[in-house]
Amino acid sequence: MKTLAVARAVAWRTIHNVLTTPSLLIPSLVFPLFFFTAFAGGLSRVRHAPGFNYAPGYTAFQFVFVVLQSAVFGGVFTGFGIARDFEGGFARRLLLAAPHRSGIVLGYAASALARWLLTVTVLTAVAFAVGMKVGGSGVDLFGLYGLALIMNVAALLWASGVAMRLRTMQAGPVMQMPVFLVLFFAPVYVPLTLLSGWIHAVAVLNPVTRVLQAGRGFLAASPTEVGAAFAAAVALALGFSLWALRGLRKAEAAG
């Protein structure tokens, strides 16, 4: 119960900060919309490339990527907040006050999730407003959201592990850059079969590829690699939860 009380307090504070600070709220809403516009609007001709077969169309194809990207970066941006809390001294006071410190990580994770839910609601509304087509009954869309949700948690745990180890805002690029690379070394613009050379080899090994392909399968109402995608996402979340908890121990040890 004490863990949950700590988590609730940390989550409430973080959500309140995000909702009342335009410089934190607006970029997290605008950037996914911007990428959606730039990719789905600017590159839609790519669907005419020989071998590109995705029934719902290029807007839906890019929507899946942008949903995952918003989930992952929602987690990373919350990591920035953790680093800011350490830099400002708040996190140290929190470590002193919290009886069950794992609740701190749990609270940040809950706030990252709430933040992403707001973003994905806006993103989905815009996508349907511009005529995105979804295959089947649309129920499969929630499969995509489920995958994105796990990725959001995984990214938050990664970022919080870094933030708790380095405890400075200068850790931002360390949190962001690997995530950016892993996301973009997946089949972002075209299906995996149309990639060739080194990027294909990297994309095949990249766990995000499984998640992306399953998400696109959900939207086309022809689920593919669902088991592998959920397994990859859960494995990332579990791996990074150990990383985050060890980070918490290091922060405690640093005093």
Next chain:
Amino acid sequence: MSVFGDQVFQLARRSVVRTVRQPANVIAPLLFPMLLLAVNSGGLKAETRLPGFPTSSFVAFALAVPFIQGALFATMNAGTDLARDIQTGFLSRLSLTPMRGVALLAGQLGGVVTMSVVQGAVYLSVGLAVGVRPASGGLGVLALFGFAILVALGFGALGAFAALRTGSGEAVQSLFPVLFVFLFLSSMNIPRNLIEVTWFRDIANANPVSYLIECVRSLIITGWNGQALGLGFGIAATIAIVALVLASWSLRGRMAR
């Protein structure tokens, strides 16, 4: 060396040394554009199979983007450094000396231009290493560097103007997303005539960054294209002149003695 020349040299040297001493300011303009080039040239290679695509090498097509992206970083670096000079009082102390304001601007921009030449050399070397051969030949490479210098001058002056107007590094940094939007809503990833969505094509047509990219791109994949070069150099020169006038005007207010 004349007194004015010496002032410009000393300030340009300070600008370069200060940039070099901050690894993030050197690495980011070199690394980020190259990462974006790697990601896009790998992921969008299939685009070269579209009818009407101007080249069979997407790396050659995309190599123009780092030159413009690097200039965006020049805006940030020039602006942030100048804003720091204002915030720390360096500019106020400088205004007590007989130094001319224009020397400060020229020195600051001299540093930015030097960095742009280094960046351009790195981008071009990477392109050559992966097999890109500029269609305009050796003279084209010289034109490419001339253009990179002009663009860096224009964007650097824009950053200096923002710094002089606001006096805040954070305000200058907040320009970056705006410039990033200009980059992504241009023809950076696909030729304008192949953009399918009408409103996006209209934005790309109206976006000056499209013409800056296409100027570099023409030298790499087409050869000597008078229209692309005229538009690119014309727009870059206009940006540079307007930004320099605005920056000089703002500097006069900042250095009021």
